[in-house]
Amino acid sequence: MNTKWCGLITLLIVAAQGWNAVDGAVIAEGAKVEKLAGDFAFTEGPAADAQGNIFFSDIPNNRIHKWSLDGKLSTFREDSGGANGLYFDKKGNLLACEGGGRRLVSIDPGGSVTVLADKYEGKRFNSPNDLWIDPKGGVYFSDPRYGNRDGMEQDGEYVYYLSPDRKRLIRVVADMVRPNGVIGTPDGKTLYVADNGDRKTFVYQVNDDGTLSNKRLFAPEGSDGMTIDNEGNVYLTTKVVAVYNKDGEKIESIEVPEQPANVTFGGRDNQTLSITARTSLYAVRMRVKGAGQQTGASSKYEQDVIKTSVGDLTITCIGHGTLMFSFNGKIIHVDPVGQEADYAEMPKADLILITHEHGDHLDPAAIKTLSKQETQLVLTKACSQSVTDGTVMDNGDVKTIAGLKIEAVPAYNIVHQWSAGKPYHPEGQGNGYVITFGDKRVYVAGDTENTPEMKELKNIDVAFLPMNVPYTMTPEMVADAAEAFKPKILYPYHCSQTDPNSLVDLLKDVKGIEVRIRNLR
Numbered sequence: 001m002n003t004k005w006c007g008l009i010t011l012l013i014v015a016a017q018g019w020n021a022v023d024g025a026v027i028a029e030g031a032k033v034e035k036l037a038g039d040f041a042f043t044e045g046p047a048a049d050a051q052g053n054i055f056f057s058d059i060p061n062n063r064i065h066k067w068s069l070d071g072k073l074s075t076f077r078e079d080s081g082g083a084n085g086l087y088f089d090k091k092g093n094l095l096a097c098e099g100g101g102r103r104l105v106s107i108d109p110g111g112s113v114t115v116l117a118d119k120y121e122g123k124r125f126n127s128p129n130d131l132w133i134d135p136k137g138g139v140y141f142s143d144p145r146y147g148n149r150d151g152m153e154q155d156g157e158y159v160y161y162l163s164p165d166r167k168r169l170i171r172v173v174a175d176m177v178r179p180n181g182v183i184g185t186p187d188g189k190t191l192y193v194a195d196n197g198d199r200k201t202f203v204y205q206v207n208d209d210g211t212l213s214n215k216r217l218f219a220p221e222g223s224d225g226m227t228i229d230n231e232g233n234v235y236l237t238t239k240v241v242a243v244y245n246k247d248g249e250k251i252e253s254i255e256v257p258e259q260p261a262n263v264t265f266g267g268r269d270n271q272t273l274s275i276t277a278r279t280s281l282y283a284v285r286m287r288v289k290g291a292g293q294q295t296g297a298s299s300k301y302e303q304d305v306i307k308t309s310v311g312d313l314t315i316t317c318i319g320h321g322t323l324m325f326s327f328n329g330k331i332i333h334v335d336p337v338g339q340e341a342d343y344a345e346m347p348k349a350d351l352i353l354i355t356h357e358h359g360d361h362l363d364p365a366a367i368k369t370l371s372k373q374e375t376q377l378v379l380t381k382a383c384s385q386s387v388t389d390g391t392v393m394d395n396g397d398v399k400t401i402a403g404l405k406i407e408a409v410p411a412y413n414i415v416h417q418w419s420a421g422k423p424y425h426p427e428g429q430g431n432g433y434v435i436t437f438g439d440k441r442v443y444v445a446g447d448t449e450n451t452p453e454m455k456e457l458k459n460i461d462v463a464f465l466p467m468n469v470p471y472t473m474t475p476e477m478v479a480d481a482a483e484a485f486k487p488k489i490l491y492p493y494h495c496s497q498t499d500p501n502s503l504v505d506l507l508k509d510v511k512g513i514e515v516r517i518r519n520l521r
């Protein structure tokens, strides 16, 4: 290949990775698996605390270690009961499956141990192995038995669920040979369980009461410990770390010098994959982040990272019409409302944008909770009647606030109305906002329909368009607008009962628009 072509192709590949990150490798460009610490007997159960420090078990040596952000190794707990899988709860307690102690325990930050479960129907567990805590605080854990069968009291190897109030313990998987790895999605609706005895991994739907249904084969191999990233990819540990996308297609294999037993995301930015493998702890920098792995408040939501010319923009999908952006050390909240998040746990705002005065967009209490001395608030005239101290932007205004260029785009109904002549959102009142982050322009539309002003927008990289009837757009109206102004990435949001997947169908033949479905009902 001549060098000119080679250079051009390289450039195209780099450009493609820089933008359409979803198609890229999960590992950061150029990153290598590195050994952090060694000389252990058998490492397992890596778990990240809220800061991103990694805790892991050395099972035969009966210890739990901590690998801190500054690269220091320490011992967190001696006589760990043969602790295997670990996971932090939202309060900062470390839950541990004690395989030797045959129980599930919670270790508080001071080191005090509480037994959460040690028997099912009066019989001791086999050897609890791996666990996952759902968003409600319930615990799924596997209870296989490796090696000798001495003293087994259970009549088989199962997966259990301990309810958030710790009062109810149920068997949720009773048809596997040797269940092991357990991991769920941040929305708590999907659980992956590896049957290491049958060398297969399955995916389940999680029901409201913690039971599982709709079992499907996910991957034709089993796994020891597992984890999941913010794109929904699932990481199995086999002879390598095998990465499957959410459709169950293997997309990558991460080779490790020793055979991996478990994986988790950690580090300050939740973007380092930690791997416990036999005698060592390894890590590799990633392009993707962990999903809900950390206990930091914002990580229980789905997040996407958009590369810009001046650093990463992280989008946190909080719910319905509510979003958070992190960019260049700044936090921007859009329509924060208490019904979608506990804002006492969220990072304080440098900038808050409010689209209009309806209760699912304007919540003075949430604004107050998120505000610090230098927080800037942008809102509409109607909003300024209930919240003072904000900067009012009228339709069409352009301002630079908190160092970001903000354009106010009209948001209103053309068709849908309360009654004749009374649209849900009258023209001239509500705003959508186009925010410029480096070389990327992000449009958050607010409550609107496919207005001429929307359809005339130019150079939108990311768009959030509302899609619920009767108040905003039908999927067809969203598709019509998207075809007109062609955002590169389109998030249907503010969906309520409207199925966002219907938009994927409507736009399947339109090139250049990637529809991303997130938990924005």
Ligand SMILES: [Zn+2]
Residues within 6 Å of the ligand: 356, 358, 361, 425, 447, 471
């Ligand atoms: Zn509204």
